[in-house]
Amino acid sequence: MTEYERKLKAEQRERFDFAVIANWIPPGERVLDLGCGDGRLLRYLGETRDVAGYGVEIDRESVLGCIRNGVDVIQMDIECGLSGFEDQSFDHVIISQALQTMHATERILTEMLRVAAEAVVSFPNFAYRANRQAIAQGHMPVSEDLPYDWFDTPNVRFFTIVDFERLCHRLGIEIRERLALDESGRTVFDDPNLNGSLAFYRLGRPV
């Protein structure tokens, strides 16, 4: 695959991931995106779902990217929680492939459901078949959804679909919907913890 093809494929994949999330966001909602990068998801949700979105980001170049993309962004470190954000002030709060880069996993999940009625979380499933194979062969996995070498990965938490669901249970978080995709973006129905490369969740508090 050439560099261009790789980039094109990554972009297509990204659009697909965005579409999964957008599908869970009713039009016109107020949305908070944690670890929003350069704001491209919010921009997409703005264009396709007409949401009023804000991003939160710590990286300065990403904040600059948000401004260039015309996306509202607040530069702050969400490891310290979401103080300043009022209770239930958003319809949805999203953390798209960023939860695994944070240390304060529990606090972030709890805070998300404090500021919004519902949370959307996506993360790479560490127990995906190809990842298991890499480990079995003695290497840390590098894949479509875990694209970093072990020595320069921004990821600090490595967890699986099963692990995540156990944590949600312990925190009293209700799993309202789950979607697992394989590396080519196809929905996985059979044994998602083995066959899912990327997991998406819709989370809430039990009513």
Next chain:
Amino acid sequence: MPSESSVGVVAPQRAHFSLPLALKSGARLPCFDLVYETYGTLNAERSNAVLVCHALSGSHHVAGIYADDAENVGWWDNLVGPGKPLDTRKFFVVGVNNLGGCYGSTGPLSANPETGKRYGADFPLVTVEDWVAAQARLADHLAIETWAAVIGGSLGGMQALAWSLQFPQRVRHAMVIASAPKLSAQNIAFNEVARQAITSDPDFHGGNYAEHGVVPSRGLRLARMVGHITYLSDSQMAEKFGRQLRHGEHKFSYDVDFEIESYLRYQGNKFASYFDANTYLMTTKALDYFDPAFACEGNLAAALVPAKASFFVASFSTDWRFAPARSREIVFALLHNRRHVVYAEIECDAGHDSFLLDDPHYHALVRAYLENIVV
């Protein structure tokens, strides 16, 4: 032509306003003048005007140089000009000396039309809101119905915020940099020390020093020295001066031993040679009184309800005068009101004064925000 350059030689203009201005204090100015400069060209739709608000010691001379004084470079020249972050090829930029100033606008040094004598101590206390009201008169004079943006750092940022509340329909973007929604007790304390320095100078004469042909320069010098400490960061002062000795040895005297003493004396002397003491007093009071939430029992979110503008808010990591947490108060109050806002917390070593410097990332943020404004 280089891609980024100066606006070149500029000339101040003067506008006279003959209708009285009712001030927040209850006092009233029968008429007033404002001195201002403009850079760039107002477009046919009059939609590209940007107002630059100055801070404590600033003026209308925002960019460029004067024909007879090439050394006198505008105070925000690194930001404003053709190809610069506030690009004068796109925007029509207006700088104005605030009411009560000492650079030509009506202030304590001006003659009171009702007595024919200098206002001196009789010049009424003006507030941030009064400045904005006066600036709105200038906007009317220039036939600018709506500013594409109002931008300012520190006290200038407070004016940008006040604009968005007093004239919500006339501001499309408010750019509030290194600012705060109100002063803290510590901020007020520093201002009070500065004021005491001035008013206790034997040459102050109750504010009517001009009548005595003197200037309370010792007081002004001290006021500036105190102020200057709050503009810099501890780390930057350590880096710039440390404990460097003027004469390479301890002199065991009260003359300058350490370089930082020399620096503060120099800054104080320079300032006292050109700035008016009454303007300084009045401006520090304007800072102290600024508190949009005061009328809403301290609830800033409630105070910002009228705002319609989109906001750019930025703070600097080492600014302890108006620390990042102060800017976040503004950001979250805006969020409560569902306003558009971008907030950047800029890593910068230079303390409060960072907003005047040309840190590349800081300028990139301002540039990116302004580039997206449709005119």
